[in-house]
Amino acid sequence: MFNIFIPLCGIFSQEILLHLFSAFTLISTLNSFEKWIFPETRPLWFLREQFANKVVVEKPAVALESHQLSCEMTGGLPCAHSMTFTVFVLILASFFFVRCWDRSEAWRSPFCRCIMYFLIIGMVVCMWLSRLYLATEFLHQCILGSYLGIRALSTFEGNVKYLFARPRRYAVSAVCFLGGLALSVYYVKLELNIDPHWSVREAFKWCPEPTYLRHEVGPIFALVRDLGNLMGLALASPLYKL
Numbered sequence: 001m002f003n004i005f006i007p008l009c010g011i012f013s014q015e016i017l018l019h020l021f022s023a024f025t026l027i028s029t030l031n032s033f034e035k036w037i038f039p040e041t042r043p044l045w046f047l048r049e050q051f052a053n054k055v056v057v058e059k060p061a062v063a064l065e066s067h068q069l070s071c072e073m074t075g076g077l078p079c080a081h082s083m084t085f086t087v088f089v090l091i092l093a094s095f096f097f098v099r100c101w102d103r104s105e106a107w108r109s110p111f112c113r114c115i116m117y118f119l120i121i122g123m124v125v126c127m128w129l130s131r132l133y134l135a136t137e138f139l140h141q142c143i144l145g146s147y148l149g150i151r152a153l154s155t156f157e158g159n160v161k162y163l164f165a166r167p168r169r170y171a172v173s174a175v176c177f178l179g180g181l182a183l184s185v186y187y188v189k190l191e192l193n194i195d196p197h198w199s200v201r202e203a204f205k206w207c208p209e210p211t212y213l214r215h216e217v218g219p220i221f222a223l224v225r226d227l228g229n230l231m232g233l234a235l236a237s238p239l240y241k242l
């Protein structure tokens with residue numbers, strides 16, 4: 001998303017680019033924090049654990065396969081793909097249809113609205129199905145991911161003027177605070193004897209081929225990536241001047 005789709009959207013308008021990048025970064029950070037604080041298991045890990053502990057002994061008709069796309073290193077809840085994809089599709093659809101509505105009355109008809117909702121829901125459900133097919137997510141993780149994405153996006157849209165008007169020093173301080181919070185979670189977990197790297201250990205334990213694991217999908221990498229993107233936005237603040 002950050003490398004291809006979001007920059008490509010910037011070809012059409014700088015407004016879309018800024019809106020997409022800021023909403024996407026905030027929502028991705030929210031997701032990374034949730035996964036960092038409370039990593040939940042994934043179907044692949046859960047099922048393999050069940051077989052290893054002999055809780056399930058009957059061999060299923062379908063074998064579970066692991067490959068590069070299914071060897072994830074973060075927790076399952078909330079599904080990052082569903083969360084960010086829902087936000088991406090909603091922002092693009094709203095820009096596209098608002099433009100069409102401004103150009104022609106015909107686009108405001110109930111038929112066109114139905115097509116729009118059908119397309120959005122269809123694309124999000126396809127994303128859920130792809131995650132379920134790979135056994136990387138449970139259904140509730142996908143549904144919650146999309147739900148949290150929608151709630152976070154509506155909060156962002158409601159406060160966008162306030163956020164875009166923040167002076168640079170406030171924005172940078174907020175990002176530094178988030179960095180401190182992520183670090184504190186690490187030490188609090190160590191104090192409580194909770195392994196902060198639990199999800200990484202699960203990934204190494206249940207992924208049959210260690211070379212399938214990608215460092216860029218680890219929880220610390222995702223947090224650093226998102227906080228780095230946020231710092232970029234903070235340094236460019238106030239964003240309404242861009």
Ligand SMILES: O=P(O)(O)OC[C@H]1O[C@@H](O)[C@H](O)[C@@H](O)[C@@H]1O
Pocket residue numbers: 032035072074075076078079080081082131136137216217222
């Ligand atoms: O939660 P999901 O959908 O399995 O996604 C796992 C990871 O997928 C990666 O593509 C993202 O960069 C990470 O931020 C995310 O944690």
